[in-house]
Amino acid sequence: MMAALLLTVSQGIQAQHVTRAVAHRGYWTCEGSAQNSLTSLQKAYEAGCWGSELDIWLTADGQLVVNHDAHTLDGLDIEKTDSKQLLESKLKNGETLPSLEAYLDAGKSLTPMMLVLELKTQSTPERNIELARKVVDMVKDKGMEDQVEYIAFSNQVGTELIRLAPEAQVAYLNGDKTPAELKELGYTGLDYAHKVLKKNSHWIDEAHKLGLTVNVWTVNKAEDLQYFIDHKADYITTNEPALLLDMLKKK
Ligand code: MG
Numbered sequence: 001m002m003a004a005l006l007l008t009v010s011q012g013i014q015a016q017h018v019t020r021a022v023a024h025r026g027y028w029t030c031e032g033s034a035q036n037s038l039t040s041l042q043k044a045y046e047a048g049c050w051g052s053e054l055d056i057w058l059t060a061d062g063q064l065v066v067n068h069d070a071h072t073l074d075g076l077d078i079e080k081t082d083s084k085q086l087l088e089s090k091l092k093n094g095e096t097l098p099s100l101e102a103y104l105d106a107g108k109s110l111t112p113m114m115l116v117l118e119l120k121t122q123s124t125p126e127r128n129i130e131l132a133r134k135v136v137d138m139v140k141d142k143g144m145e146d147q148v149e150y151i152a153f154s155n156q157v158g159t160e161l162i163r164l165a166p167e168a169q170v171a172y173l174n175g176d177k178t179p180a181e182l183k184e185l186g187y188t189g190l191d192y193a194h195k196v197l198k199k200n201s202h203w204i205d206e207a208h209k210l211g212l213t214v215n216v217w218t219v220n221k222a223e224d225l226q227y228f229i230d231h232k233a234d235y236i237t238t239n240e241p242a243l244l245l246d247m248l249k250k251k
Pocket of ligand 1: 054
């Protein structure tokens, strides 16, 4: 009787597990979009994504801009260029490179979609700290604390985010720490490359037992998406959000 009850309860818990779709650099693999553009943010929302990821850099004059690479499409080194010039740079879809402020303002109107803010590793430890401080301050100024989560490859950036925003969700990207190590450092989750997580698939369960969330990037093929749905990743970060959302509906 007890065993049957436990089985029922555990099946109930399993049935409730939800995997959420995060558009990687926004939804850019559709018509008229581009990575990290305001259009990609809007498209992620229209597709029904739980969240949309973006990448943040600190400019030479201490401003925050959204772009993946260290250089713009026209070759400007973001860390060595002033924001005025950077904000005139064109993205692949003809939009100009967005400031973080413009991106957050656009995101705020798209609630409840979450914004997954990746803070890129800067060229010096001082700039890493300045980046973390300025991003946390801007999110706070806009009252968007509950609409953002943070991710970083740099443990220096990650631990600074944890210190500055102790209530925030902060996940580590670099794949070289165990769930127990992340928990000890104060992270709320891991966000690892799919190859790393497949090789260490026991980390998913270990993370969950420690109360950590599991995100995985960048998963684009149907068979890989299915693997992480089946293995109960909490979030899947993908360049193919429409495919993932379709699979989640059929689950
Ligand atoms: Mg990123």
